[in-house]
Amino acid sequence: MMSFCRAVSVVPAPCAAGRDLARIVQINEEIKAIVALAFKINIMALNAIFLAKRAGSTALGFSVLSNELRVFSQDLKSAMAGLSGLIHQAVADVSVLLQDQRLVRLLEAAEMHSGGNERVREALRARQEKMQNHGAALARQRRQLQLVLANVAQLVELGGVLAKSAKIEAAYGQSFAPALAQVSGEFDGVVEAIRHSLGLLHKSEFFAQR
Secondary structure (H helix, E strand, C coil), X not given: CCCHHHHCCCCXXXXXXXXXXXXXXXXXXXXXXXXXXXXXXXXXXXHHHHHHHHHHHHHHHHHHHHHHHHHHHHHHHHHHHHHHHXXXXXHHHHHHHHHHHHHHHHHHHHHHHHCCCHHHHHHHHHHHHXXXXXXXXXXXXXXXXXXXXXXXXXXXXXXXXXXXXXXXHHCCCHHHHHHHHHHHHHHHHHXXXXXXXXXXXXXXXXXXXX
């Protein structure tokens, strides 16, 4: 009997489902890291707004940008929650596909030992059709995840612009300028960390062409 990886050919990548589970775990870890960074920006923005109020009218622009960064962090957290939901669905889809593959392997063995029994052959065809449909559903899930990631990337670019603008505004804070500059530098660093994690998500082999 042929090996399972060569025998099953009704889905684009027959033996990828098992590896996909490990890749999804890695994706989920990066999602959690980004959520933690979004929470950090939210706290930093609240502190920055308080600091800008102490600085008075000279830090008005910095205060506005800090508030926008707070909104950004909340939007990012919401976007990652949506992405997490899609990842959980992908886990379910991969699990179903793995079950399909196991059943197909058993039915192939049963067909071989039954000498081509028609009822067994029909059960095998039905399960192969289900596996193909489940494989197509997982492919759609991958595309949906990629679209969400693209939207998140645009959002993070906005966060980067806000952080860099805050660095410029910090210079107008007079005696508070050093403190404001330190805070804006921290904003920039956290956004860069988010961008790094997002880059790892984009590079995941889970999204490789199937």
